[in-house]
Amino acid sequence: MEPQKQQDITRAWKQHQVFEPKEIAEKDKYYVTQPYPYPTGPLHVGHGRTYTTTDVLTRFARIQGKNVLWPMAFHVTGTPVLAIADQVKRKDADAMQMYRGYIGIYEKNPEKVEQILHSFEDPKKIVAFFGSVIEKDFDAMGYSIDWRKQFTTMDPYYQQFVQWQFHKFKEKGALVKGKYPILYSAVDGNAVGEDDIKDGDTDKVAITEFQLIKFPLANDPHTFIVVATLRPDTLFGITNIWVNPSLEYVKAEVNGEKWIIAKNAIEKLKLQQKTIGDIAAVPAHELAHKDALHPLDAHMHIPILPTTFVNAEKGTGIVCSVPGHAPFDFMALEEAKKLGDATAQRIHPKYIIAHPNGFEMRKFLDTFKVQSMNDRTQLQQATEAIYKIEFYECRTNGENGPLSNMSVRGAKDKSVELLKAVNRWDRIYEPSRKALTRAGNPVVVAILSDQWFLDYTSKEWKEKAHRCLNRMRIFPEKYAKTLHDSIDWLEQRPCIRKRGLGTPFPFLGGWMIEPLSDSTLYMLFYLCIETLRENGMKPEDLDEAFFDAAILGKALPQGDARSAAAQEIHGKLQYWYPNDIRHTAPAHIQNHSSFWILAHTLLLPEEWWPRAASFNEMMIRNGQKMSKSKGNIIPLIDAVQKFGPDLMRLYTIASSSLERTADWKDEQVPQVENKLNELEKVLRQGLDFIRKGGADFMIQLDAATNTAVSMKNTSATPQQFWLKEKIMQRLGESYEAYAQMDYKMAAQKAFFEPLNDIKQFKKVFAEDESFAVSLVLKRWLIMITPIAPFLAEQLWKEAGFPGFASAQHLEQPEGKPAKEVQERVDAVEKILGDVERVRKLAKGNPKTLYIYSIDAQETEWIEAAKAQIEKYALLQVKINDAHDPLGKKAKAQKGKAALYLE
């Protein structure tokens, strides 16, 4: 279809407000939402898959006769927009080139491109530009969005709304203040996310928590030598402490205590909210061969020994030694003994964990081929292996003091508890691997004070969310479990940050509400914005009391000028809420979708809880993930211009079911096009038939319900009605598939299978299908609108049907293809199929096909189809001829005619 016609159709939809539902109607309402796009670049076909799916479900709901609302807005809060603005300000060549390319998709004049690019120094210009082009992309795709409710998340009204939401969170006790470790760059003075870390996307950096154990020195019990460990469960397996003579150690005042630690650890402790006082150097050789006291048993003296493997960059640069269960410690001890260290020679590994099949460290290390301290890789492997075995499968034996005879997991928790009780415990966080920022600065862990969290740990809250989920419909169903799991998994989640665009956090100046947290309840806001605009409300009017009234229906004081607006909004909400379905990608389950459910269940009454959620997997291209770095993303608009919206939509929908990753295969798209063209041809034949002479039908068609029309055209044959019913049956199946959100199936039933039925019909009866198609044309067009709206709308218009195809209501079509005709079709098909099989077995080049049938009815059908059989089999046909050299007639059964070729 020509682009001009498509644009005309889009314009007509807008002009006639086809997708702008009556605010309050008698019909059943259906309120659809989908996460709004983040406009920092053109959308690609992967995004298109998700929006197209929403559009299909939205359009089908209209067919079902619902009053449907699908609004759209733009998410502009967060850091990425700022990052782009910075890049443009810095004139970063790569970034400039990329954005030049993006702008060039929409703007062909190079001067204007540069102009726009430079305007990107202002982040608001970025979102304004991409927001407007995305809206155009959506229109080009034919999405049935109600644009009247459009806004951005920087809109002052919206920010008032988000602040109201946070006041409500606080009232409910969901907003708490606390401390939290985060990845941080001390040089840059800010938190770093995955995007800020070198290789952060491919090689994830996590935060590891080390336990600190404070050992009093024997000769100075008020000074602690502080070790860092991941295995406090082996507390009574400790035989000694290791220090590394090549490192710098200090005695420092930490939170008022005297700690001996590596000098390197000071900065980390500072960043992790420790108060550091006086610092004095302590040479390692002064520490070596002194004794420390066991933190839980002062009678146990733990000698401090020198070794080389201890790393200053991890923990405190001091570790405790458990040679019975730690491969490094075992080998270090062996080495010390070899070097003649007298203290070391008195030390023997202490085994405190019971292995079901016994355990001896030397033998264990042999299996990893560890021979010396230098076999670092093998030692590392052995360490990981033993940890896995002991943590998951083992219990402590009786030698582990108060940690005896319990699971290793339990011993770990218990040790921390006991150490805490006697003030011998603390902790330090480390990145899970050595990491640098993209600028090359080290990534460390810091604890920020003043951090606010949304606290999802409340049991009652989770309970409510599960209850909500249990009542929701989830498509595909398998994601219900993922959602439940996600709700259980969520704990405390930081909800404010210092960088980026966002809504000011109402309880602490200088902080923004984090951009995932500002988008959990906004489905309410779509229903507020028009009233706010129409009444010219000032943002400052929208205080807590106002939203309490507008959303929760509380009363404003007598005579408050805002009452009318609040009531109007509340009325709209009472009609439109809850959100009937929200469609998104499974990647959002663990954050956005869960927050959405949680926010609703905490703040709104049960009748306003979400009703359904649906998901579709992502789209890859030619087997590869689309990414900016690979340069293989296809901008949505490029694909639309190349293939046209209907083809893109059909390909997207028909290539895979929602829960499967879809593969955009460049060479397969044109193949689907053939089918779409074939369908158009068939539909046009039906259309022409109506135009040319079907006037009598037309009158009756329009008046007709779902039953066959009473015919004036007497030339119609039973098989033409059979075909009509057959197609109706397919459309009915398609309808059912749409209702189940099985869109791949819906496409197959409405787009592909009827074409096969028509082929079969033509083959068996050699008749024209136009009559049958004309009878089902209206319903067929309606059934393809969700997937190919432009084609449907165009033909609808050409047929002169009233209104818009996109606005039609249709009950589920039913078709009952006549049984005798069906049998007839099957009988002929069977013969044609068998002929080919027999032909291969026949000798020579047969010219004649002998058919033997023992059933009178069947014989009659075969007689009727004789010409067709001859045409397709390219043989002369003789029926029930006396000539039967192989005695085939005897083998014929009813429904199974016997064949002979000669």
Next chain:
RNA sequence: GCACGGGUAGCGAAGCGGUCAAACGCGCCAGACUCAAGAUCUGGUGACUUAGUGUCUUCGGCGGUUCGAAUCCGCCCUCGUGCACCA
């Protein structure tokens, strides 16, 4: 590492206890139509067998449940996705 989700014919992809040698699409092979090519149409496309509708072996691997499994259970291999302050 942890969690979840996949692995079906040459490829893509349905099916999710019997009607399954497995829909549909592509590719490939043969035929029709063409001077020819393309497009279109028809048939075939696990193996074996036979002038035909029969037999056998298949749905990542190995076991198990069942009268019966691609479909349910266990283990293993393998691929993908997510893993927190980030949109």
